[in-house]
Amino acid sequence: MTGRNDLWAPTPALVRLLTVVLLTVPVALLWRRPDLLVLVAPLAMVLVWSLVTRPSQVPERRFSLSHALLREGEQALAVVDVEPVPDADVMAAAVPPAPFVSGVPLERRREVADVDGIDVKPTSVVADAVAGEAGGPPLADGPRRLTVGVRLTRWGVRRIGPVQVAAVSPWGSFRWGPTGLEPLGLRTLPQPVAFDSAAPAPHPRGLVGTHRSVRPGQGSEFAALRPFQPGDRLRRIHWPRSTRGDGTLYVTSSYADEDTHVAVLLDAHYDVGRSGGVDGAASSLDRSVRAAASIAEHFLRQGDRVSLRVLSARTPLTVPVGTGRRHHVRVLDTLSRVVPSVSEETDARRVHLGISAGTLVVMISALVSPDALTQAATLAGRGVSVVVVDALVDPRQGEVVASDDKDPLARTAWRIRMLEREREVRAITAEGVAVVPWLGPGSLDVVLRELGRRGRGRGQGRSA
């Protein structure tokens, strides 16, 4: 990015030197006032010094980021490398303010709010273009590195830049820049909120995983002692029982460990409320994305298979079923790219979500749009276990936050919509879909246990 600032130009400091010296010297000569010459003598010297050391070369510069991927609340460095040029004296770089990107102070400082009441965060740095760091030896020839610490306070793709970089000559008489460097995007992954479910996922089906199966097989949980059969491993022989009996060898058998497929559906049609970032209030989409990240992390850590589907007109993203740590990063990366957008034309009943029977569907939604509820009801009608996480409920208050709109009509409209929403939630609950508010640790425990019990009940009924 180049522009008219991409050259060395005189500063107001040089202009005032020139003006004062050029006006004073004739006055001193005409009015025979040598004292005026003495008075402006230092300014004349500074003027000569400045003109002699005018830089001519424009510095080469490059902008990069220390990280490609971060969690919200973490810090990164915006790194500007500037090639020093002769007679450049001081360099500076600044990252312009951006939503959910705040500067990291280099020294202890008090909080100062600007005219609009927003905290002033330092996002600039000054470097010596001549010597090395303070107290250090002079640098060898090479680019001078200017680093600005930034903290990302909300998930998403955050724009860092355009970074403004500038340099001045001795006495600050000539300035290059400030010139902007192309902004870079930094993917910020959602920070999973505290979530720890003790309940097992219902309907485990696979051959590996941590959930205990009803079938015997390879696993870690003890099932019974039984006589040895051909094919049993020798290390499974239970010697205390075998030596006590009639000479028959006994082996320990175990239950097979299984996993389950957890399909996370994220309703990103609307973002209700104002987001204050990781340290402030959360919007409904903040809660949805962080809840999705927590649920995915929890089940993936258990060894289950997790898929993700984002319902949004602008970012209809999908992550296929997978497991493991890399899959977890993939899910988080996808969540960081979610952009809320309503799709007006979608018939929720016709959307094919690729979910088979036996899958646990966790739908996270603010339940503002009837689409999400219709989809949940459709899935439940097909016999799929569906849990709807209500992301509109504020975990701190335990209920939906009232509108703080100044317009009384808007407040009334919000209340009416909330009443409709309550009716829709009651209707879907009556159809067998569990709706739980997102309240942190153990939010899904009761529902998962209930679903598991129902599943086992059905299984026993069929076998009987």
Next chain:
Amino acid sequence: MRELRELWVDLRSASRSHLRVRAGILGGALLFALAYALAGGGNVIAWLGLVALGLAVVLQPHTLAPGLFLGYAVASWWATVEATWHWALLPAALGILVLHTAAALCASVPAQAPVPVTVVRRWAERTGLVAALTVLVWGLAGLLTLRPATGLGPLPGIVGLTLLAVLLAAYVRWRPTDR
């Protein structure tokens, strides 16, 4: 009004090292005002005007304020100080130098960023060098004023100042660098 409040916020959120440099601006303004008063120039209103302008420079070193201060200072001296040489000329000239240098440094860097110690030290050394040359000019001017060369007027002073400027330029151009 909003702009003034923004300048105040800029000052309050400035780094400590930047604030020290801005204090240098005020120091330069006070030094000049004191020297001006000691030289017998102006009155209380003129001195307070200088201090007020100095505070304006502290608040906005990147605007016209430093130029206004310098113009007002030189014009006041010319208009109200009778003597063509006074010992207080030296602190007055040094006050102007300090004010200009500190204002130029403040205007060169973002207020919230700490100014590296090496930069402050180098700027102070440069200021010291120019101050030393100013002492020389002040001494020469004193000699010439007390023992005036008949018929030459301020010509020796001009020649001397030009010679100094040329020598300074030569030094700056061919000085050994630390790179």
